Amino acid sequence: MTAFKSLALAMVKGFYRDKATLFFTFVFPLMFLLIFGLLFRDSGSEKITVGAVGEGPVITALADTGVVELERYPTMAEAVAKVRDGDLPAAVGQSGNEITYRFAASDQNQAGTVRGIVVGVVDNLNLAATNQPPRYTVDESNVEDSSLEPIQFITPGIMSWGVAISAVFGAALTLVNWRKKQVLRRIRLAPVGVPTVLSSRVVVSVGVAIVQAVVFLGIGSLPVFGLRLVGTWALAIPVFLLGVLAFFAIGMLVGAFCKTEEAATGAANIVVMPMAFLSGTFFPIEQSPKWMQAVSQIFPLRHMNDGIMDFLVRGQGASALVVPCLVLAGFTVVVGAIAAKVFQWEDS
């Protein structure tokens, strides 16, 4: 067996014989995938509930839109009381040709949405009553993949995050452990070059990441979650691989700085946790403040996430590869160079 193969084998055995590592590589991210996957399973089709009073074409048309859920009340007064209590964002009543709309100022977002829907329905009916053809028509269709479900967002986010942790931890802990146990010194006494040692660790890290991806995507694709690999998903592979390399480089840097496994674990967490929160792993980045979105641009995890989602969710073309790939490759080179600079064979 060549030195490269046997070193890789030694690392693989060290990996799968360690229960804690296996847990944090597979089970831990999967727990998040399960929780978020089940939590948001129906959130995409969640409808706004609106109080409805009386009968008439407007109320019927509102029910037909399928966007709002109508909750019946016998009198307007009762419906308004519900709105005042904050149980409903708005109430709509029809009595003959008169439409009453009452909303809660405390929930302007939803009330505004409902108002738009109600006004739209009323305008349409008014237009129809004039028997004129509409002058302006809206041609609308979903720009995202038609299969868009929360699981399509959640899986890439959790996958990138899980892969990031294990790439950082794998590289850092091997380096620290081998230095501490003098294995690095011992390897240095053997006719084996640094590139051999390094490349065997890269291959193991990439291999582990691929297994992780297969497991996460496989579980996401179970009928309960309903993930579907659609459109240009295969273009996400280069982004994925470059992401693994970027986090491998971070792991090498952490491992070069830290003397003990405990310190390396702490440092790796400090690096990865904020990234996970600010890069759209646990909630969509679009929901966070503008400044936070700007800050998150410096994180490789953000680019890995975005890059993978561009293809897995948004079905973009190959030109969308350029930015994430360049950023991740640049990150790998710069961080890797710093790691090589501070690297030490032994504790001084």
Added chain:
Amino acid sequence: MVVEDIRKAYGDLKAVDGVSLSVAEGEFFGILGPNGAGKTTTLEIIEGLREPDSGSVRLLGESPWPRRVPLLPRVGVQLQASSFFEKLTAREQLETFASLYGVGATRAHEMLDLVGLADKADTREDKLSGGQRQRLSIACALVHDPDVVFLDEPTAALDPQARRNLWDVLRAIQARGKTIVYTTHYLDEAEILCDRVAIMDKGRILAMDRPAALVRGLDAPTHVILERGSLSAADAAALPGSGEVGEDELSLTISTRQPAELLSALANRGALEGLQVRTATLEDVFLNLTGREYRA
């Protein structure tokens, strides 16, 4: 192997303070000295693991620092603290180290037999006993059949049986023309194994020669030890050949420069109960050189 005036300081501490020595091909060379004497530092400089502050090293005709890859397959090193891959069994450790040198698995398995670990082949490194780890570590140093072997306290933590087995292994290696440099705390062992020894203390070599020559050069008296009460101190002092006489709770010690005469006088008196004769050893050499008891 030629070492000239190497020095290495850690801050104010002179770990190695001007060591020069040369070891010929096929020689079995021992470095002795108490804890902190600088043995490990000296070895690591020669192996090319550390850069000396000054001085020069030639190993197999080449300078080991900076790292010289062509030299490495010819050198075998056992570090003082054992260095193993995490979570691998004894056999896997050896196979991995073997492959680093391009050596096949068969040879790795032979090495397990050689150090008597065949029955522990599938035991994880962290589940081996201290002495078993030590033996595995030695096997890893020898797996690629190097021309020069450096062993840092290989017999520490070994039971008497394992120690003697290792002696046989090392002698067999030497018999095949290989060079061995090792450190030990066991002076008696060094006397038995080594062609030459260097005695180190505080970063310096105090003496270097064949063990027998060092002991002879000491010109120390022989000690004859008897059970206490078999002879009075005054009677003992009056015997022919008798020198200084000392007594403790258990024994009476007579130092002599004419052991033959003294022993026959004792035999005539029938006072041979519990008789021990102790000639000078490397321990006495050490005591003489440093003025301190040898406490390893």
